[in-house]
Amino acid sequence: MTLLAPASALARLDADEWRAREAAHHARADALTAGHRARSSRGEKHPVEDFLFTYYSYKPAILRRWHPGGGVELADAADTPRAGWRWYAPGESAGSLVVDTALFRAEKSLMVEGITRILRFTAARPAQFGCFGLHEWAMVYRQPEHRHPVPLRLAQHVTDAVVEAHDLRCTHFDAFRFFTPEAVPRNRSPLTRDDQPAREQPGCLHAGMDLYKWAVKLGPLVPGDLLLDAFELARDIRTLDMQASPYDLASWGYPPVGIETPEGKAEYVRRQRGFTDRGQVLRRRLLDILG
DSSP: OOOOSOGGGSEEEOHHHHHHHHHHHHHHHHHHHHHHHHHHHHTOOOTTTTHHHHHSOOOHHHHHOOOOOTTEEETTOTTSGGGGSTTEEEOSSTTOEEEOHHHHHHHTHHHHHHHHHHHHHHHHSOOOOOOTTTHHHHTTTTOSSOSSSSOBSSOHHHHHHHHHTSOBOOOOHHHHTTSOTTTGGGBSSOOOSTTHHHHOOTTOHHHHHHHHHHHHHTGGGSOHHHHHHHHHHHHHHHHHHHHTSSBOOGGGTOOOOOTTSHHHHHHHHHHHHHHHHHHHHHHHHHHHHHO
16 A cells, blocks of 8 residues: 655644544534434435435435545554545554545546646636526426425416526536526526536535535545535535525425515625635635645
């Protein structure tokens, strides 16, 4: 296995310290996933809170696994189950383990390059705040059947009129690809998977949610606190995403953000700016890891 760096370059955590961090991570992850796990055991679904586990298909166990990140030596870890985890290698000190970042990067080079490209381009691009979450409206535009089994807040013809009264400015392909056929040509620009790095911008709610996806994909390179911070941001963004959607979620405890009104637009942009700031911090932390 590959040894990453001389001992002087490694931050060393003694056994008590890293086990305490791991335990704290487990407790935080368990609290974040408790509702989803309880509903799953009862065969129930939540239209807002379960989204991150279905759209991204990452199970709660992914969140629960703690990594120290690269360049950190875990003392007295060689006799723990972690020794059998992929991408861990012996450290410089006897009985220690480190994340084998060189091996991970070698085996996942194309993925790492792609993630780095999207993150770097998005971080450098000015944020846009004129979309007002209309991507969810474009997904039900002139469509009798909808993606979510929740009634619309407004009648279908009124919902359609809201779309027609606005300029669709979606910049995120994974939202755009769910537009109804009638809504696709209404978007300011056509979007494709290939031009995603050239279109992503930090004001986009879905680009902020995707930070969770990138953190998961980068696996052991990402410290546990950063992974859970990204999940919490994605969870908070999804809440606004659905509050600003055309769906009626009042019975689920989510008051609407009526983006069809000036007041709703103002609230949406205010919260969108906050998520943008949080997302840029996490984006830079991921880029610092990627180098």
